[in-house]
Amino acid sequence: xxxxxxxxxxxxxxxxxxxxxxxxxxxxxxxxxxxxxxxxxxxxxxxxxxxxxxxxxxxxxxxxxxxxxxxxxxxxxxxxxxxxxxxxxxxxxxxxxxxxxxxxxxxxxxxxxxxxxxxxxxxxxxxxxxxxxxxxxxxxxxxxxxxxxxxxxxxxxxxxxxxxxxxxxxxxxxxxxxxxxxxxxxxxxxxxxxxxxxxxxxxxxxxxxxxxxxxxxxxxxxxxxxxxxxxxxxxxxxxxxxxxxxxxxxxxxxxxxxxxxxxxxxxxxxxxxxxxxxxxxxxxxxxxxxxxxxxxxxxxxxxxxxxxxxxxxxxxxxxxxxxxxxxxxxxxxxxxxxxxxxxxxxxxxx
Amino acid sequence: xxxxxxxxxxxxxxxxxxxxxxxxxxxxxxxxxxxxxxxxxxxxxxxxxxxxxxxxxxxxxxxxxxxxxxxxxxxxxxxxxxxxxxxxxxxxxxxxxxxxxxxxxxxxxxxxxxxxxxxxxxxxxxxxxxxxxxxxxxxxxxxxxxxxxxxxxxxxxxxxxxxxxxxxxxxxxxxxxxxxxxxxxxxxxxxxxxxxxxxxxxxxxxxxxxxxxxxxxxxxxxxxxxxxxxxxxxxxxxxxxxxxxxxxxxxxxxxxxxxxxxxxxxxxxxxxxxxxxxxxxxxxxxxxxxxxxxxxxxxxxxxxxxxxxxxxxxxxxxxxxxxxxxxxxxxxxxxxxxxxxxxxxxxxxxxxxxxxxxxxxxxxxxxxxxxxxxxxxxxxxxxxxxxxxxxxxxxxxxxxxxxxxxxxxxxxxxxxxxxxxxxxxxxxxxxxxxxxxxxxxxxxxxxxxxxxxxxxxxxxxxxxxxxxxxxxxxxxxxxxxxxxxxxx
Ligand SMILES: Cc1cc2nc3c(=O)[nH]c(=O)nc-3n(C[C@@H](O)[C@@H](O)[C@H](O)COP(=O)(O)OP(=O)(O)OC[C@H]3O[C@@H](n4cnc5c(N)ncnc54)[C@H](O)[C@@H]3O)c2cc1C
Ligand SMILES: Cc1cc2nc3c(=O)[nH]c(=O)nc-3n(C[C@H](O)[C@H](O)[C@H](O)COP(=O)(O)OP(=O)(O)OC[C@H]3O[C@@H](n4cnc5c(N)ncnc54)[C@H](O)[C@@H]3O)c2cc1C
Numbered sequence: 001x002x003x004x005x006x007x008x009x010x011x012x013x014x015x016x017x018x019x020x021x022x023x024x025x026x027x028x029x030x031x032x033x034x035x036x037x038x039x040x041x042x043x044x045x046x047x048x049x050x051x052x053x054x055x056x057x058x059x060x061x062x063x064x065x066x067x068x069x070x071x072x073x074x075x076x077x078x079x080x081x082x083x084x085x086x087x088x089x090x091x092x093x094x095x096x097x098x099x100x101x102x103x104x105x106x107x108x109x110x111x112x113x114x115x116x117x118x119x120x121x122x123x124x125x126x127x128x129x130x131x132x133x134x135x136x137x138x139x140x141x142x143x144x145x146x147x148x149x150x151x152x153x154x155x156x157x158x159x160x161x162x163x164x165x166x167x168x169x170x171x172x173x174x175x176x177x178x179x180x181x182x183x184x185x186x187x188x189x190x191x192x193x194x195x196x197x198x199x200x201x202x203x204x205x206x207x208x209x210x211x212x213x214x215x216x217x218x219x220x221x222x223x224x225x226x227x228x229x230x231x232x233x234x235x236x237x238x239x240x241x242x243x244x245x246x247x248x249x250x251x252x253x254x255x256x257x258x259x260x261x262x263x264x265x266x267x268x269x270x271x272x273x274x275x276x277x278x279x280x281x282x283x284x285x286x287x288x289x290x291x292x293x294x295x296x297x298x299x300x301x302x303x304x305x306x307x308x309x310x311x312x313x314x315x316x317x318x319x320x321x322x323x324x325x326x327x328x329x330x331x332x333x334x335x336x337x338x339x340x341x342x343x344x345x346x347x348x349x350x
Numbered sequence: 351x352x353x354x355x356x357x358x359x360x361x362x363x364x365x366x367x368x369x370x371x372x373x374x375x376x377x378x379x380x381x382x383x384x385x386x387x388x389x390x391x392x393x394x395x396x397x398x399x400x401x402x403x404x405x406x407x408x409x410x411x412x413x414x415x416x417x418x419x420x421x422x423x424x425x426x427x428x429x430x431x432x433x434x435x436x437x438x439x440x441x442x443x444x445x446x447x448x449x450x451x452x453x454x455x456x457x458x459x460x461x462x463x464x465x466x467x468x469x470x471x472x473x474x475x476x477x478x479x480x481x482x483x484x485x486x487x488x489x490x491x492x493x494x495x496x497x498x499x500x501x502x503x504x505x506x507x508x509x510x511x512x513x514x515x516x517x518x519x520x521x522x523x524x525x526x527x528x529x530x531x532x533x534x535x536x537x538x539x540x541x542x543x544x545x546x547x548x549x550x551x552x553x554x555x556x557x558x559x560x561x562x563x564x565x566x567x568x569x570x571x572x573x574x575x576x577x578x579x580x581x582x583x584x585x586x587x588x589x590x591x592x593x594x595x596x597x598x599x600x601x602x603x604x605x606x607x608x609x610x611x612x613x614x615x616x617x618x619x620x621x622x623x624x625x626x627x628x629x630x631x632x633x634x635x636x637x638x639x640x641x642x643x644x645x646x647x648x649x650x651x652x653x654x655x656x657x658x659x660x661x662x663x664x665x666x667x668x669x670x671x672x673x674x675x676x677x678x679x680x681x682x683x684x685x686x687x688x689x690x691x692x693x694x695x696x697x698x699x700x701x702x703x704x705x706x707x708x709x710x711x712x713x714x715x716x717x718x719x720x721x722x723x724x725x726x727x728x729x730x731x732x733x734x735x736x737x738x739x740x741x742x743x744x745x746x747x748x749x750x751x752x753x754x755x756x757x758x759x760x761x762x763x764x765x766x767x768x769x770x771x772x773x774x775x776x777x778x779x780x781x782x783x784x785x786x787x788x789x790x791x792x793x794x795x796x797x798x799x800x801x802x803x804x805x806x807x808x809x810x811x812x813x814x815x816x817x818x819x820x821x822x823x824x825x826x827x828x829x830x831x832x833x834x835x836x837x838x
Contacts, residue, residue: 053602054709076608105549112555113527126798134707135739136524136779138513138562139787139794140822141806145526145558149550166608188468192492194579194648216650258547260469277549299548317552323540328553330809334802346553 003060004044005127005158011039012156013125018343021152023062024089027098029305031151031316031345041156042091048159049133052077056116056133058161061093068092077164080108082240093157099149102240103199103210106191106259106274108165112148119159120147123336133161146331152342153350154335168198168212170219173235174228175208180263180272183207187275188260195221201239202272203246210236239273246271246280251306253290255279257299266293280304287314294318317347325349359819359827360448363430368407368450371428375410378420385409394453397438397445398500399786401702401756406433406447413458415541415571422569423539425452425815432537433817434565436477436508439500441703442784444511444564448819454569456507462486463572470577471530471547476507476570480514483575492577495522498780499688507570513562515780517613517644517687520738522578524780526561533572534560537811547574559806564782565817567810581646584612586683587659589668590637594618597639598713600666601737604643605710607662609655613644614738615687618717621694621732621745625686628693633686634670641668641737642687644680690734691745698730698747700756704763706770707779710740719769720744727762729755741779742770768793783821791821792828800828 012019018036028034045062052075059068065085072078082102083095096118101110117131120143131137131144147157178186183202187209190197196213208231211218238244246269255264259277264270268283283290287303287310294301300318303311320328325347332339332350343350375384385391386408395403407430412418425432431451438445447453459475462483466472467490472483480501484493497516498504504514510532515524522528531545545557560567591597597616604611617625617640622633634640641663645655660671674680686693694701708716717733724731730747744766748759767777767790777783777790791800803822807814823831 051709051711053606054711055605056709099550099555109523109527110550112558113523122802126802128796128799128802130799130802132774132776134709134775134779136515136519136707136736136741137776138780138782139776139778139791140783140799140803141567142513142526142558142562143802143806145555148555148558150554154554166610169608192467192470192490192579194582214647214651214654216654217648220648220650256546256548256550258469259549260466274549298546300546300552302552320553321542323536323542324544324553324556327542327556327809331554331806334805334809 002043002045005121008039008041008044008121008156008158009125009127012121012123012340015340018340021156021342023091023094024087026087026090027094030098032311032348033308033344034342035344036342041093042089044158047071054133055135055164056161057164058133058159059092060159061091061157063092064088065090065092065095072164076167078167079114079162080165081105081111081114082108083111085241092160096148096157096160097150097152103201103236103273106277107198112145114163115145115148115160116163117161118144118147118157120154121156121158123155123338123340127158131161135163151346153332153346155341170215171210171212172218172222173208173210173231174222174225175206175231176228177205178202178207179205180270183272184263184276191259191275195224197221199236200273200275208235249282249305251282251310252304253281253283254302254304255281255290255294255299256302257294257297261297261299264293264297266290291318315348320347359824360431360451361429361814361818363428363450367428367430371424371430372408374424375421379410379412379417383411383413383417385411394435394438394447397440397443399441399443399446399784401700401750402443402446402785404447404449406453407450409453409455411455411458418454418569418571419535419539419541421452421454422535422537426538426813429813429815431815431818434507434511434569436505437479437503439504440508440512440782440784441705442778442782442786444782444784444817444820446785456505465490467492469547470579471574472577473572473574474506475572477505480504480506480509487577488580491580493580494528494575495578496525496528499691506573506575510561510570510573511563511565512780512782515736515739515741517615517684517736520614520736521610521612526558528576529557529561529573530576531574532557532560532570534568535571536568537813537816541571545574562782564784564821566807566821567816581612583649583652584644584646584680585652585656586613586642586644586674586680587656587663588672588683589641589643589663590634590670591639591641591667592669593638594717595714596667597641598710598717600641600663600668601713602710603662603666604659605738607658609658609662611643611659611738612646613642615642616640616735616737617687617690618733620730621690621734622686624697624732625690625693628696629685629689631682631686637669642683687734694732694745694747699749699751701748702746702759702763703781704742704744704746704766705778705781706767706775707739707741708770708773708775710737712773713737713740716742716769716773720766723762723765727758729759729762731762736779739779740775764790785820788821788823788827789831791823792831797825797828800825
């Protein structure tokens with residue numbers, strides 16, 4: 001176990017220029033371009049507390065995701081939001097700061113739903129604890145969850161506490177040949193029924209779904225839905241870590257839309273997850289058109305991966321309405337008054 | 351005896367400003383939407399925490415979003431404090447008026463605007479009652495999962511402000527897990543939407559920040575809530591234990607066995623005694639504690655899970671096990687737990703309902719300590735709680751007409767909350783800080799952390815006009831609390 005808090009406090013207090021917080025560095029491509037002096041946080045590591053019957057794990061930010069998953073698996077538990085194990089270097093601090101969730105997000109909930117508490121180092125060099133290690137806590141504002149997806153712009157996450165869950169007793173993967181429209185229609189119809197569908201992916205005329213839960217429930221659902229074809233064993237891992245050939249693209253858009261949105265008629269190739277709520281798009285369409293198409297259906301488009309010039313020009317994340325941007329700036333100023341943490345990584349204004 | 355938020359934390363409003371504000375409001379609101387008569391103000395003087403009362407200066411009952419915006423703008427311009435109010439069932443004094451301030455009642459916003467069964471969502475106004483959402487969604491085989499015991503009366507606006515929980519929250523999450531999007535008005539009247547009908551939205555997670563913010567950051571104008579398919583069936587196991595430690599351990603054993611029950615609730619002996627008289631559910635009155643563990647899902651799933659829980663409970667030393675045989679019996683088993691507060695209300699003139707959360711492993715220790723405190727303060731205390739979440743609800747019984755009892759009850763409550771913090775828990779799991787626990791905030795948080803909360807508040811409401819004096823203590827209050835053990 002390595003506690004480097006003191007070292008970070010000094011570094012932050014004496015900082016005169018922006019710092020670029022870096023965990024495993026596996027996500028340097030995500031968001032807007034990293035800037036500032038690199039502050040490595042991955043050596044601040046170690047599981048601080050884990051008791052399976054409390055359903056909570058607390059770890060320092062540099063703890064490897066793989067280590068956490070291994071420790072949980074020993075007790076039959078998991079992080080239900082399925083953060084990708086993409087790179088061996090991925091740290092739990094980076095996972096929380098990135099705030100992304102995997103294929104089961106629709107049924108299990110997102111990372112923020114499992115974030116119970118954080119220990120944060122703010123821009124003044126103060127160590128602050130928000131939330132905690134218990135399931136329910138409404139003392140003060142929920143600053144812990146605010147950190148999910150904040151991309152290190154509000155402070156250094158020294159320690160995080162996450163709710164964990166038992167691994168499902170049984171799983172099964174089914175595959176059906178369906179058009180995009182049929183697949184979306186069927187997924188949404190199933191959603192209103194008590195079926196243990198935890199993940200879905202549609203690509204090139206094939207809908208793949210995952211069932212998980214009590215053995216009896218999975219078996220009953222299999223019978224009800226018709227067995228379907230089988231998919232490769234590694235399918236869900238390859239999807240979550242973006243190893244499927246579809247993802248091998250220099251430019252990739254991530255459209256987050258209401259799941260009942262009908263097929264989006266956009267040129268290019270799509271892969272659809274989250275019951276229709278997440279549409280990955282490879283296209284030559286201009287950014288403005290993609291963002292407008294997503295906004296028109298009540299969603300938003302993130303430039304997930306792109307050549308630096310394109311990201312620089314259109315920004316990784318969908319622009320915010322002015323009053324919301326003001327709130328963001330006020331919050332940034334509240335936690336990081338000198339603007340030293342990851343400036344511009346989320347938005348140029350932050 | 352009555353308390354009100356410390357006047358030092360609430361902005362002083364000059365008389366001229368109030369006169370000017372009144373004339374503006376009279377011009378924009380129909381006469382019936384503006385209450386000033388002391389008699390008519392009376393129902394608004396407190397929420398469910400009746401030990402604290404304060405008459406507001408005036409109450410507004412707007413019916414349209416434009417009216418809400420106009421009220422906020424006017425209050426903002428004249429720097430008059432505003433307290434939003436739902437059904438007033440809050441238990442921490444969150445909706446208690448501030449002296450010289452305006453109550454903004456959302457009671458007229460009681461429409462369910464849309465239900466989308468395909469998307470499993472409903473769009474509702476803030477004054478819609480929690481249970482009304484499930485009733486309306488039932489036609490589609492859906493329901494709204496968070497179910498506070500007050501669900502018949504409390505509003506979704508109040509639920510959002512308090513991040514309310516209920517029996518089903520162990521498995522289905524709290525309010526924060528079931529709200530997709532909010533339409534809110536900031537204190538200057540700006541209306542914005544946060545969250546999304548998609549599964550995420552760009553930027554900071556302001557939705558999480560707003561939920562549980564006790565009406566101090568913004569006013570909720572509309573909420574998009576998640577609906578959940580109604581489970582095909584549900585059954586509950588009722589287990590009695592001779593010993594609190596055994597019961598506490600049984601809770602941990604169920605979780606460790608990989609089971610997340612749809613509800614996992616405990617009542618101690620004084621609580622079962624109070625409710626059995628009230629609902630006649632057939633509770634085991636000689637048990638030190640009884641545990642209710644529910645399973646829901648498909649019939650196959652439920653059967654599997656109930657059998658597994660029975661095995662765990664037997665091994666944990668349960669003296670008696672009963673499994674509900676039909677829906678009527680299931681509801682009967684729950685009736686007592688659901689009616690615990692009113693049941694206790696019948697056997698004592700007054701009670702304080704506390705709300706700490708602790709790591710589950712400390713259940714037995716904390717309950718034993720509460721028993722000792724009960725003897726020390728000479729006040730009875732019944733315990734009902736969301737055992738699966740470690741969320742305690744000690745009900746401290748007292749008589750406000752007996753001099754000194756309210757003070758003793760308050761002190762007893764404060765010690766319970768401090769105990770919760772000592773074992774690694776929190777001073778409030780679901781009822782909020784309000785004015786009740788402002789003092790104990792000084793125990794749970796450092797001055798730097800409290801300063802960060804004030805900064806968050808200022809990011810939304812720079813003049814401190816929305817529900818001032820609640821939830822986050824000033825440094826001055828904390829130094830008082832540290833000196834005297836009370837914040838008032
Ligand atoms: C192709 C691909 C797909 C992926 N898909 C997903 C996905 O769907 N879901 C998902 O959850 N993850 C996804 N990931 C990323 C995941 O696997 C991680 O790498 C992890 O989320 C980031 O961890 P890291 O330690 O490498 O972070 P870094 O790359 O070091 O940092 C990521 C961000 O977090 C900030 N940060 C890091 N540590 C801290 C800290 N302690 N305090 C404050 N800020 C900090 C950094 O400044 C940076 O902004 C994907 C990665 C790839 C390459
Ligand atoms: C018998 C009983 C049982 C209870 N059981 C539970 C339980 O099991 N779980 C639980 O969590 N709670 C429980 N409560 C507490 C209470 O019902 C909840 O806190 C509820 O959410 C309050 O809703 P309300 O509409 O009555 O809000 P109010 O009491 O009117 O207000 C509560 C807070 O919300 C703010 N507010 C209200 N509406 C808005 C709005 N539109 N915008 C912004 N802020 C707003 C107010 O300013 C105040 O701070 C119980 C209460 C009682 C009396």
